[in-house]
Amino acid sequence: MKPLENRWYPYALLAPAFLVLVVVSLVPFLFAMFLSFHQINFGRIGDFAGWANYSKLMQDERTWNSLWVAAKFILIAFPLQFILGLGGALLLNKRVWGRSVILPLLFIPTMMAPIVVGLLWKVMFAGSWGLLSYNIVERFGFLQGSSVFSSPDYALIALALVDVWQWTPFMMLAFFAGLQALPVSPYRAAAVDGATPLQMFIRLTLPLMAPLMVVIGMLRFIDAFKVFDTIYTLTAGGPGTSTEVPSLLAYRMSFEQWRIGESAAFAVLVWIGFFILCSLFYHVAKKKLNAF
Amino acid sequence: MNQPAMSSPAATQGPIKRISRQERVSVVWTLVLVAIAFIVLFPVLWVGSFMFRPDSAMFARPTEWLFEPTLVHFRYVIENGFIGYLGTSFALASISTFLVVLLGTPAAYAFARFKLRFRDDLFLFVLATRMAPPICMVIPFYMIFSSIGLIDTYFGLTLAYLTFNLSFYIWVMSSFCRDLPVALEEVAILEGHSRFAVFLRVVLPLLRSAIVATGMLCFIFAWNEFMFAFMLGGQQVKTLPVAVPELITTQGVRWGPMAIVGTLSLVPVMIAVFLLQKHIVRGLTMGAVKG
Known part of the structure; x- marks a missing residue:
């Protein structure tokens, strides 16, 4: 037995934190489950309802709409973030000056409060006088006099672009960290063999970076699925339900329409979905990156 | 006295150093990177200017780039x-x-x-x-x-x-x-x-x-x-x-x-x-x- 090991000591270290986590995480989850099987009228818990809340949820068009909206949102935002992020990382990886000043500045969109991100773009795209509304959207004839965020056709695209602005820097810096950690020797060998930079990128950089890309991609996917703050400030799910992602739907259902039972059922399902995604992330990251 | 014949070109040119091709390239990349950082942060700077911008200059069409700052x-x-x-x-x-x-x-x-x-x-x-x-x-x-x-x-x-x-x-x-x-x-x-x-x-x-x-x-x-x-x-x-x-x-x-x-x-x-x-x-x- 190693000198540090002990039967009860690690559990004593864990106990306080886990006690708290059980209270703030497991209890709410179980309570949401309890709520989802009951009839709830204006915040009062009524009779046992069986699967009624779940079946109502499944029959509601808005549920499926929200998943479709989220899918579109991710399909627009993610490829752009990925490509721009990778390009930016390759650029950062060149010999450049002042990297230690530029790097932190690039983190600002990712680290600032999402609610402020939303308001920032509300100003940029404000109807008629917003900098981008007046100088780009109106000039090129997309829309006249109103904000892109009130257009059923463009609102979701604009929201996805805001997400791109917010998260591309993160992708860029994560990929850059990966590039910095690449081994040098394969590149030396390739250079000796007369490989072109493009060949090196395709044959060496991409395969060596692949595990990292998978892990970052999964993380971004999980995060993109739960976006709320920016959409809440910019469109609040509208116009109609055209930008109503699952988080927005759950919010509107529970705190605008007080359909608590159904939204608890929704929360439980989303929770289970996230748990599966998380364990996937955990096992992939553990295997591919030797993390954790 | 004769000049030492082996002086390097950089030394004879005084403070102006010769810029290698590699350094020229990294100037270009640095400029590209600075430009990207500026574009990314521009919305923050633009909205930041609203702190001092009088209401009349906010809603102006066409956009007013310069304005009389206010603390109101x-x-x-x-x-x-x-x-x-x-x-x-x-x-x-x-x-x-x-x-x-x-x-x-x-x-x-x-x-x-x-x-x-x-x-x-x-x-x-x-x-x-x-x-x-x-x-x-x-x-x-x-x-x-x-x-x-x-x-x-x-x-x-x-x-x-x-x-x-x-x-x-x-x-x-x-x-x-x-x-x-x-x-x-x-x-x-x-x-x-x-x-x-x-x-x-x-x-x-x-x-x-x-x-x-x-x-x-x-x-x-x-x-x-x-x-x-x-x-x-x-x-x-x-x-x-x-x-x-x-x-x-x-x-x-x-x-x-x-x-x-x-x-x-x-x-x-x-x-x-x-x-x-x-x-x-x-x-x-x-x-x-x-x-």
Whole structure:
């Protein structure tokens, strides 16, 4: 037995934190489950309802709409973030000056409060006088006099672009960290063999970076699925339900329409979905990156 | 006297050094990078200018790039209690971060160092707690809190903040703990120190900078948090992110004060990005990528 090991000591270290986590995480989850099987009228818990809340949820068009909206949102935002992020990382990886000043500045969109991100773009795209509304959207004839965020056709695209602005820097810096950690020797060998930079990128950089890309991609996917703050400030799910992602739907259902039972059922399902995604992330990251 | 024949060209040209091809290329890349950073940050700077921009210049068509600066928006911010919301945000973020560090550091160390039963399951539970969408948490929290009177209290919100921050902290800190060499601790044990003394005197000092970095990230997350503060807070406990959208009034939006408050909320973020740098990638990828 190693000198540090002990039967009860690690559990004593864990106990306080886990006690708290059980209270703030497991209890709410179980309570949401309890709520989802009951009839709830204006915040009062009524009779046992069986699967009624779940079946109502499944029959509601808005549920499926929200998943479709989220899918579109991710399909627009993610490829752009990925490509721009990778390009930016390759650029950062060149010999450049002042990297230690530029790097932190690039983190600002990712680290600032999402609610402020939303308001920032509300100003940029404000109807008629917003900098981008007046100088780009109106000039090129997309829309006249109103904000892109009130257009059923463009609102979701604009929201996805805001997400791109917010998260591309993160992708860029994560990929850059990966590039910095690449081994040098394969590149030396390739250079000796007369490989072109493009060949090196395709044959060496991409395969060596692949595990990292998978892990970052999964993380971004999980995060993109739960976006709320920016959409809440910019469109609040509208116009109609055209930008109503699952988080927005759950919010509107529970705190605008007080359909608590159904939204608890929704929360439980989303929770289970996230748990599966998380364990996937955990096992992939553990295997591919030797993390954790 | 003859000039020494072997003087290098750089020396004969005095202060003007010869610029190699490689250096010229890196000037180009640097300029491209600066341009990108400028474009990315331009919206922040533009909206930042609203702090001093009179209302007449805000709504101008065509866009007015230059304007007579005014301080009237600052008066509005001070007179409408935003300094108080700033204090609330700061207090809440500090208290929850302090608790997270206190509870989380031993747990993270335990995860990193010891063989535990169900380690993977426990660890996954921590991760899932972090990753769950806040809206899923806020529905049960709201029901529980309103029945036991925790709505609009510091205690309630601190508790709610522990869900995402304690789990985050444990997860990322344990990736730092794994980087520590175990030998030091083993030697100290063999010298007869108790395990807990080793944790306090050997492990904690080595973890100091990791604790500061991860704790700072927790502070930022709490500082930026909106959903919990919005649904579980109220008039007594109102944080900055909740107060800002209230500037969208029925008489129109107060863009100037909004720019000021938004900029204020950016201050800790600016400090963090410059101090933390590489730790941010590690934090945001839950320790999977070591920045």
